[in-house]
Amino acid sequence: MKSLVIEDLHVEIDGREILKGITLTVNQGEIHAIMGPNGNGKSTLLSAIMGHPRYKVTKGSIKFDNKDLLEMSIDERSRQGIFLAMQYPQEIPGVTNSDFLRAAMNARSKRPVSLFKFIKELETNIDILEMKHDLAHRFLNEGFSGGEKKRNEILQMKLLKPYIAMLDETDSGLDVDAIKVVAKAIMDEHEKNNLGLMIVSHYERFYELIKPTFAHVIVDGKIVLSGDYSLVKKIDEEGYDWLYKEYNVQPNTQLEDESISLGIRV
């Protein structure tokens, strides 16, 4: 079993400290919900774990399978089995989805995946995610609807078979039926391959389908409270005010721009 171990993580963006000491362990096979008000560091945490060059780690450590992730580039971390389904997936004109997926699969296997096997896996997962088949042959995410982009992130996850997947608001943009389809696809991976999950979402509706066993709330760059599934329910019903009072914390309300994540303005 592989573990992702984060200790006292501090992260800066453009000289501003966003994460102020996060300590968290996620073992393969576990499901962790990451909650918290807008703009308080959830996406920053996931991006820093993935290794986005814009996010500067100033203190602390991130280890996976006893290896120092901070020593590795973003692509090396991916090949170690860490995956991030992004809040705002990029559109890449000129590169077809299927060429990209095949290249990404080849990048992590010793021998190139045969065309036959690739197509079979691709088609199977496209069916599981109830995606339109032509999406495979279009340019990567270009002109995809919001929901199609999110499904495409999970398609990548299914093909790349990580040990730990971090899903950043994968449910937002999905319609009610799609949420069920996508949640089932994620849970399949969890059950069959012992996938560990870190899931950022604002909605209990999604967590209900995924059933996290651990829940953490990030406020102003720190985990102020961890608990079990009941914490998700309580936040869904009561919001965060009680928590600010009880734990004497102030959320970061520099309501800059919700759409900033991973250095991407959309």
Place this chain on the structure above:
Amino acid sequence: MTRDIDLKDGYQEIVVDDINNLNIKGRFKSDVLIRVKDCKELNIDLEVFDRGKVTLLIWNESNIETKFNENYNVDSNSTLNIAYGDLNSSNFIRNTVVNLNGKYASALVKSASLCKNKKHYSMSVNSNVPYTYGNIENYSVVLDGGNYKMDATGLIKKGAYKSESHQTSRALTFDENQVSTIIPNLIIDENDVMASHATTVGRIDDNHLVYLQSRGLTLEEVMILISTGYLLPIADFIDNEKLRMDLIQKIESMVSKECLM
């Protein structure tokens, strides 16, 4: 050495090594692959006759500096397609002039270049009479040390009404240590025409890089993927299946070779 060629109907291959002058006549529907081996100077004169349709793929394999001088004359009701595959790693200067001389003559000139060295183009597609159509599309990936220049002209002469002239030129770069210049010219001396041009020169978007790398692709692998996607459009207009597959495969292998160096 000079060679005179009457194009047959269908597919044919011309290998250029010791030839300096090619005089070509196209009367039919011909798909032609011209493979340019080591060659200092190459002059091409091609005439497409009435109702002819000639598609040329000029694939540059030269290892020495080459000077190209190309003149194309396109008669009424005929079509000329030219695709330049310039992915080799030697310098060249290319001068291309296409004259549309008869009504309903049309020409499409496309180039794909992978540039680690000096690649200077000057092309001009001239509408000399009414009802002609000219289109230029250039795609280039400029790598470290590359020096790319594209001087592309669409010209519509006075009296050549109802003609069209279009051009698109794009240069993509991965780092700062290169030169890429695109000079688009539209010279229009007639009112009743359609004309357009689009130009982009730019560095690859960092967010694109990060996204692709986050799926486990190294920087080189990302460059190959993006460059291939960028240069492949020149294959689109080649109907001949063999010629098209050949071109795609050549582009893919050249791009991998250059990006991994």
